[in-house]
Amino acid sequence: MSANMVAVLYLLSALLFIFALRGLSHPESSRLGNIFGIIGMIIAIITTLMFKSVLSYAEIGAAIVVGGAIGTFIALRIEMTALPQLVAAFHSLVGIAAVFVAAAAFYDPASFGIGNFGSIGTSSLVEMSIGTFIGAITFSGSILAFGKLQGTVSGKPIVFKFQHTINALILFFIIALIIMFVINQSPTIFWSIVIVSIILGFLVVIPIGGADMPVVVSMLNSYSGWAACGIGFTLSNNLLIITGALVGASGAILSYIMSKGMNRSIISVVLGGFGGEQAASVTSDNSDKIVKQGNAEDAAYIMKNADSVIIVPGYGMAVAQAQHALREMGDILKKEGINVRYAIHPVAGRMPGHMNVLLAEANVPYEEVLELDEINHDFPMTEVSFVIGANDVTNPAAKTDETSPIYGMPILDVEKSQTVLFVKRSMATGYSGVDNELFYRDNTTMLFGDAKKMCENIVKSLG
Amino acid sequence: MSANMVAVLYLLSALLFIFALRGLSHPESSRLGNIFGIIGMIIAIITTLMFKSVLSYAEIGAAIVVGGAIGTFIALRIEMTALPQLVAAFHSLVGIAAVFVAAAAFYDPASFGIGNFGSIGTSSLVEMSIGTFIGAITFSGSILAFGKLQGTVSGKPIVFKFQHTINALILFFIIALIIMFVINQSPTIFWSIVIVSIILGFLVVIPIGGADMPVVVSMLNSYSGWAACGIGFTLSNNLLIITGALVGASGAILSYIMSKGMNRSIISVVLGGFGGEQAASVTSDNSDKIVKQGNAEDAAYIMKNADSVIIVPGYGMAVAQAQHALREMGDILKKEGINVRYAIHPVAGRMPGHMNVLLAEANVPYEEVLELDEINHDFPMTEVSFVIGANDVTNPAAKTDETSPIYGMPILDVEKSQTVLFVKRSMATGYSGVDNELFYRDNTTMLFGDAKKMCENIVKSLG
Amino acid sequence: MEAHSSEIFVIGLTVFFLACIIGYYVVWSVTPALHSPLMGVTNAISSVIIVGAILAAGPFGHDISKIFGILGVVLASINIFGGFIVTYRMLSMFKKKPKKENKD
Amino acid sequence: MEAHSSEIFVIGLTVFFLACIIGYYVVWSVTPALHSPLMGVTNAISSVIIVGAILAAGPFGHDISKIFGILGVVLASINIFGGFIVTYRMLSMFKKKPKKENKD
């Protein structure tokens, strides 16, 4: 195949990737978008296999089959609630794959047209080592994030003295290594860069609490994109550059959206020490206030007699896997002629779009699932807000209490509806560790219990 | 300057152009955007002047000064109501400039690094002749559009037999000329392409009515962008390619928005024969219906006693230059504590954003100027709609009468307000030639007269 | 890697497609109230073709291509100055009006 | 024209900036409900790095760079298949639910 043909096919593949993301602007077009993405990847792979230097089809084919089988197996088996972990695990693979490609380019630069072993051009060396550095950090950071999300590693932020100083020193050390590497092109130094970067990846993620992991995962996603860009510059491959930039932008924007929805700066997330159990210290003393409790029958009675119900799901719904029982409850209410809708806060759950995927899994039509700005002005006209496993995203302290850590975060105005039902297991705080004064309001009824059990009981009482 | 440096500066300039358009997403950022555009252009020009082949600074400087002086003079003197003409005139210059650059590249290819006279590469020849063809069409088409808008040429669509067949034949002839040109590189054929394309440009625009000119102007804008792209490919200049694509996309999207707002296909606009006086034949017989008339005092009384007034300006306001008098009227009403807002239909006037510019010129704050979707649901809660020089954009036939040529076009629901005041000179139809049944409604009062005079009289009555 | 030697044309094509996509997004993000200034700005920037005209006008001498170059520079300059100034005039009308506050 | 010979790196830079701008627009246009699938798709496409791995694994022989190449292909393939399939699973949940109509 001519060089021109290759460039055209790579361009086509890059455009298909752009359209794959573009498709996600609407659920209707999203499946077509995914197909574009798959076609783009197939074109990229086949085009590369046509290079005249690519000969060992057997090994490559076997590698694709093995990797593909593993990937397929994992993707088909995974529970939708375990998505954050899965994404983290996958990122670590992209990171280490980038390191491997850089290593291969280093040992056999001729295959990539960037010189010979020991005499690679300076700019290629710089791009290559930056790609390696970012790839290695992505690898170890994602592994630790995976562990914290999965629960294999404690989610507690592990804070120790001088950690920022130590990390900064390590970073300078890596920069020094890169400079040495560019000068003498020694394999030892190459691998030193890899190992020290891996250590840095661990150290950076260790102090960050388990609940902050989604932001970290998204940032690592962004890094993996920039790593791909770095390799793309090394290989002068526009496809890698374009795709890397898309991925990098996507990760960066998602982290930004999350931090904004949580009302924290990305920097404070990265500096760490937040999101662990000890954060609950913000809780004020409310032991003397009165809480109205109810049970499933009360809830069923209240909702049956309402005209409109807005369901506000949160992290607890995901933990309890309550989405199916919840949808069943919603269906029964709809059959009674009640206007049932779902309100999704941008950072409900632990991952952007977390609630949407779970509700979609439970067959809730997406027309009934509304974003914050679409539904927030409807709460005053709504009789019942059914808050299930959500907490922070309804906390009015975000609007009133300037000293609260969540002050300024946009919230769902459930307190403006006539009655608020709260399904949760206890009076415990949510992710941010801030007490929710709504629990003590006159128009609030607490329904203590596991979210799934509660929905099932309500369904029974309704039936 | 090194080739790399040139490429980096051109890239910077292209990015600045992108940010110039990006700035227009909000009035606040738009002025900064314009400055980005100017800086981008300065960088592009200075970079080019640094080429070592560029020596005759005196001539080039003189040319820039002369051109700049003319441009500045025109731009400072022009009335805002004459904007559509101005844009058309400017486009014709871009078109002919593209032809000149192509001609220069043809006669002195060495200066552009694309070979020698008589032995230019095939792909350069193809790109060059496409650029020439589009440039020449843009030139003559824009000149005629200018004439029709200015009134120098009759705005009537001039329809003659077989015109589409003739145009198609001419197009084939041009293609044949291009092929010959690519083969023998003869100057005669080059100029034949130019002349025949100029003729085609005239012929294509002749059958299109004066009122359709804005769509045509926008399409020619788009063409001028693609012409720049063509020249960019010839010169392998990414700056020209990027800028051309931006301009091309902008023109195409604006034509699309206009056609959609007018509920016509771009094709029907281009095929022509619409938008002249004879289109008024659609008018149905309404001579027996009763029309309620009023004068400036009635209008002043009605509005003074209202809580809220929505002003709907249209083409007639632009013709009458009534914007200043109108704003004065609005200010007096606001001082009386009345809620005054302006509703702008996407195709009110004769150019996208026409009304917005005129109202802004008259110092109406842009927060009071609302788009169709922002204000349309407020009409039922509004006491008075003051429609001034607008007609089609309020015509309910667009919603009810399937046989109407404007059926399906979105309209401003003025008829839902308690009272509708219509300022216009007669019962004549608007641009589309369709009668407006609103004039005969019980809650409508017609205020016959020139828009500006009427506003001035209302101001007097209010004072 | 073969792609190294990929020809200028394909690079142009890559840039062209990417720029078209950017144009699509950037223009749709323009607020409708500023569609007239948009026409002004695109008019001005489309005259970046002046770059080609300057190259043609560049060399010493008086051959025909130089004349075309000079003419091109004049025409493009009219457009550049005219386009940016008209846009500037339009945009300065869209300024926040502080005197409004005093009037009410 | 000098720009002709502009080096590979600047072209890469041009493509890079344009792609970043596109990324910005395209990602902001993703509906928030589909942010999880977005993570899935970006995961899958970021494995386009497989292109580099295949080049490394390509030549005959058994040198060290080939081993890295093969390993890279395996890891990237896990990601490609895993990413697209998980995304597919998520997206097929967002299908219009026709059976809803019957139920009401």
Ligand SMILES: NC(=O)c1ccc[n+]([C@@H]2O[C@H](COP(=O)([O-])OP(=O)(O)OC[C@H]3O[C@@H](n4cnc5c(N)ncnc54)[C@H](OP(=O)(O)O)[C@@H]3O)[C@@H](O)[C@H]2O)c1
């Ligand atoms: N979405 C994202 O991208 C993202 C990323 C990072 C951080 N965050 C943060 O996550 C939080 C999300 O807010 P949220 O309102 O969804 O969640 P939340 O504030 O963390 O509250 C979740 C609540 O669910 C309850 N719960 C837990 N397991 C339950 C079960 N099995 N059954 C019933 N209830 C259960 C918990 O109370 P009990 O223990 O009393 O049951 C808890 O109060 C925000 O603070 C946000 O900033 C989100």
Ligand SMILES: NC(=O)c1ccc[n+]([C@@H]2O[C@H](COP(=O)([O-])OP(=O)(O)OC[C@H]3O[C@@H](n4cnc5c(N)ncnc54)[C@H](OP(=O)(O)O)[C@@H]3O)[C@@H](O)[C@H]2O)c1
């Ligand atoms: N904006 C665009 O981009 C664009 C582009 C192309 C076409 N168009 C078309 O233009 C039309 C715009 O609608 P429109 O409602 O703004 O205008 P219109 O429907 O054309 O009506 C304008 C009205 O203004 C009146 N008028 C004219 N001069 C006047 C004066 N000096 N004083 C008072 N009234 C005067 C005319 O009635 P009298 O003669 O009785 O006074 C006429 O009925 C649409 O049909 C649209 O499709 C718009």
